[in-house]
Amino acid sequence: MRTSKKYRVTLIGEKDNGKSTLLGKLLLLTGAASKERIDDAKGNMFGGRFEPAFLLDNFSEERQNGLTLDSTKASIFYKDRSLEFTDVPGHEELIKNMLSGASESKAAVFVVSANKGEGFTSQAKRHLDVAVLLEMKSIVVAVNKIDAVGYSQDRFNSIRKDILNYLSRLDFEGKVTFIPVSAYDGDNLVERSKRTPWYHGMAVLDAVVRAAETEKPQRRSNRLRILVQGEVQNEKHTLFLGRVCSGRASQGSRLSVEPGHDDTKIAALFVDGSKAEHANSGKNISLSLGRGVRPKKGSVLYGDRCKPHTLLVVKAKLFIIDNTGMVRPDNASIKINNTTVGVNDISIVKSRVDCNIADAQLTLDKEYPMERFETVPELGRFLLYSGRSLAGIGVVQ
Amino acid sequence: MITVPLQDLGELEERSISVLREAKMQFKRIVALWSMGKDSTAVLSLARKAFMKKVPFPVMHIDNGIDFPESYSFRDSLMEKWGLELIVAESKIKKELSGFSCCGANKTDALKKVLNEYGFDAVIVSIRRDEHGIRAKERFFSPRDKYFKWNYKNQPEELWGNYTSPSEDKSHVRVHPILEWNEIDVWNYTKKEKLPINPLYLAKDGFRYRSLGCTHCTVAMPSNARTIDGIMAELKSTKSEERGGRQQDKEKAYAMEKLRALGYM
Numbered sequence: 001m002r003t004s005k006k007y008r009v010t011l012i013g014e015k016d017n018g019k020s021t022l023l024g025k026l027l028l029l030t031g032a033a034s035k036e037r038i039d040d041a042k043g044n045m046f047g048g049r050f051e052p053a054f055l056l057d058n059f060s061e062e063r064q065n066g067l068t069l070d071s072t073k074a075s076i077f078y079k080d081r082s083l084e085f086t087d088v089p090g091h092e093e094l095i096k097n098m099l100s101g102a103s104e105s106k107a108a109v110f111v112v113s114a115n116k117g118e119g120f121t122s123q124a125k126r127h128l129d130v131a132v133l134l135e136m137k138s139i140v141v142a143v144n145k146i147d148a149v150g151y152s153q154d155r156f157n158s159i160r161k162d163i164l165n166y167l168s169r170l171d172f173e174g175k176v177t178f179i180p181v182s183a184y185d186g187d188n189l190v191e192r193s194k195r196t197p198w199y200h201g202m203a204v205l206d207a208v209v210r211a212a213e214t215e216k217p218q219r220r221s222n223r224l225r226i227l228v229q230g231e232v233q234n235e236k237h238t239l240f241l242g243r244v245c246s247g248r249a250s251q252g253s254r255l256s257v258e259p260g261h262d263d264t265k266i267a268a269l270f271v272d273g274s275k276a277e278h279a280n281s282g283k284n285i286s287l288s289l290g291r292g293v294r295p296k297k298g299s300v301l302y303g304d305r306c307k308p309h310t311l312l313v314v315k316a317k318l319f320i321i322d323n324t325g326m327v328r329p330d331n332a333s334i335k336i337n338n339t340t341v342g343v344n345d346i347s348i349v350k351s352r353v354d355c356n357i358a359d360a361q362l363t364l365d366k367e368y369p370m371e372r373f374e375t376v377p378e379l380g381r382f383l384l385y386s387g388r389s390l391a392g393i394g395v396v397q
Numbered sequence: 398m399i400t401v402p403l404q405d406l407g408e409l410e411e412r413s414i415s416v417l418r419e420a421k422m423q424f425k426r427i428v429a430l431w432s433m434g435k436d437s438t439a440v441l442s443l444a445r446k447a448f449m450k451k452v453p454f455p456v457m458h459i460d461n462g463i464d465f466p467e468s469y470s471f472r473d474s475l476m477e478k479w480g481l482e483l484i485v486a487e488s489k490i491k492k493e494l495s496g497f498s499c500c501g502a503n504k505t506d507a508l509k510k511v512l513n514e515y516g517f518d519a520v521i522v523s524i525r526r527d528e529h530g531i532r533a534k535e536r537f538f539s540p541r542d543k544y545f546k547w548n549y550k551n552q553p554e555e556l557w558g559n560y561t562s563p564s565e566d567k568s569h570v571r572v573h574p575i576l577e578w579n580e581i582d583v584w585n586y587t588k589k590e591k592l593p594i595n596p597l598y599l600a601k602d603g604f605r606y607r608s609l610g611c612t613h614c615t616v617a618m619p620s621n622a623r624t625i626d627g628i629m630a631e632l633k634s635t636k637s638e639e640r641g642g643r644q645q646d647k648e649k650a651y652a653m654e655k656l657r658a659l660g661y662m
């Protein structure tokens with residue numbers, strides 16, 4: 001049996017614009033929904049019409065209120081690609097659930113209603129902000145409910161113009177594709193619809209497959225970096241648990257512990273609990289180090305001659321959930337790889353009118369090694385907190 | 398026909414191992430639920446990889462006395478082979494109950510009792526997103542309050558491997574290391590690692606169990622799969638869900654949602 005790498009795609013867009021309907025309909029059209037799920041959705045219609053969205057919205061409250069509470073994943077295997085879609089809630093109060101769902105996606109299907117009054121709202125813009133912050137390379141815009149506006153090309157074009165305008169303000173450099181769809185009826189989801197003869201482009205699923213095909217491998221660093229997760233005692237020895245974030249770890253590799261700049265080397269290396277010579281990027285490892293060196297949870301071990309990109313002052317792009325109150329530095333902190341670091345100062349270098357993305361400079365209250373998101377994603381993305389509540393997310397520039 | 402592609406096992410394993418390690422670092426008293434089924438056995442195998450081949454926390458069997466005999470002998474042999482520290486939580490079965498009320502009263506109550514008795518602050522549970530629409534909304538680290546309630550309307554954020562931290566107002570945190578795996582991936586892993594399996598999963602006289610509950614609620618399905626390869630071939634083209642043989646899931650609308658809100662796995 002073949003294994004295929006997952007391509008992660010998130011649905012984004014304002015509430016009620018049809019994200020769950022679109023994904024539910026895709027599941028139905030590609031035969032990816034199980035019989036139980038279909039029966040369950042049909043058996044709980046609350047007196048209304050059949051809603052494909054119920055294939056994703058499984059909580060009773062979600063169905064009664066026609067609203068997604070929390071993210072759900074669903075996989076579709078299409079044209080030899082394993083596509084993992086995440087449906088996220090559109091409601092503005094549920095943005096932290098949206099962020100949790102969208103955070104690991106490489107592309108987005110942005111669902112925006114062509115209906116008067118629904119359209120390109122400020123909450124829809126927040127979702128686009130997030131896609132751009134996460135450096136997604138492709139956005140497929142599904143201009144939905146085209147049935148409700150008489151399959152109007154004019155309406156399609158006017159929405160297209162607004163969105164292109166907004167994306168250029170965000171300095172979005174990726175690919176964007178616009179497709180008129182009716183998620184409920186299935187027009188232009190898997191096959192081109194006859195009801196939009198003026199549209200000559202791809203159907204949604206093909207546009208997603210193309211996004212997956214044209215995805216360039218990231219320009220990842222190949223220098224050795226190991227993130228330390230903690231330590232355990234093993235027959236009198238201390239073993240450090242960690243994960244290789246970039247490069248390749250080898251028995252004997254020379255390391256510098258950050259923060260602290262302590263030099264050491266790998267005395268013994270274990271993969272899956274067995275002694276190993278090498279471990280590649282992505283592997284969880286156990287290590288014993290030179291005597292006296294004691295990295296903590298959250299420390300990063302750097303291979304020879306490689307130094308952290310930032311330690312105390314971090315240039316980052318931030319998405320701020322509520323930008324009216326801005327985050328006050330006196331109770332701000334960031335969380336990265338389960339390590340919390342206080343923030344002494346946040347200064348905004350560049351903000352943009354009407355959007356929640358800002359370029360900022362953060363001064364941490366102690367040194368913490370970070371990397372550019374682009375080169376070592378694991379060490380270049382963080383959560384921003386105001387007190388105990390999530391205030392935003394950021395990626396290191 | 399639904400084609401279920403295999404996910405990349407390497408990727409899945411690394412994620413699961415780092416979830417297990419994070420749990421070990423964050424919590425003081427961890428216990429793993431072990432039903433002797435394929436999923437919880439795979440999780441114990443992953444814990445052995447994460448922690449130098451020794452599962453560093455006790456495992457708990459919620460035993461209502463009516464599990465299959467095959468499960469008990471499977472339990473005892475693996476316990477010895479892997480040096481597991483086993484806790485058996487007896488749950489008294491009430492004759493008149495079945496399905497929803499049975500799982501609610503028995504399994505969940507037994508779990509509550511043991512957690513309180515031992516003061517566990519984290520419970521490792523081998524649920525997967527593909528098992529049930531409700532479980533699809535879970536997090537890797539999922540807090541429960543002192544009434545064991547799952548506050549699914551307001552779950553903590555979980556991004557980029559940053560998990561919720563322990564705090565005062567939680568009774569315990571459920572940790573779900575194989576949340577992202579599909580049924581077929583578990584079999585693929587079981588095969589690769591040559592893990593022992595409960596014989597009930599393989600077809601005998603034209604029937605096999607796809608999911609193991611207890612003798613009261615679990616129904617065998619027609620099958621000729623006598624090997625893991627046979628099971629995987631069968632799964633590749635099924636239109637049915639794994640828990641189809643479980644009574645409690647389909648009894649009433651939203652039974653799973655209600656069970657889970659009460660503290661069920």
Ligand SMILES: Nc1nc2c(ncn2[C@@H]2O[C@H](COP(=O)(O)OP(=O)(O)OP(=O)(O)O)[C@@H](O)[C@H]2O)c(=O)[nH]1
Nearest residue numbers: 015016017018019020021067068090145182183184
């Ligand atoms: N006319 C028409 N109605 C649609 C279409 N797609 C979705 N709808 C309706 O729009 C409503 C909202 O759809 P959902 O899929 O629940 O919207 P959502 O974007 O997932 O909303 P949240 O989950 O709250 O973010 C439902 O009543 C759908 O039936 C469409 O193509 N045409």
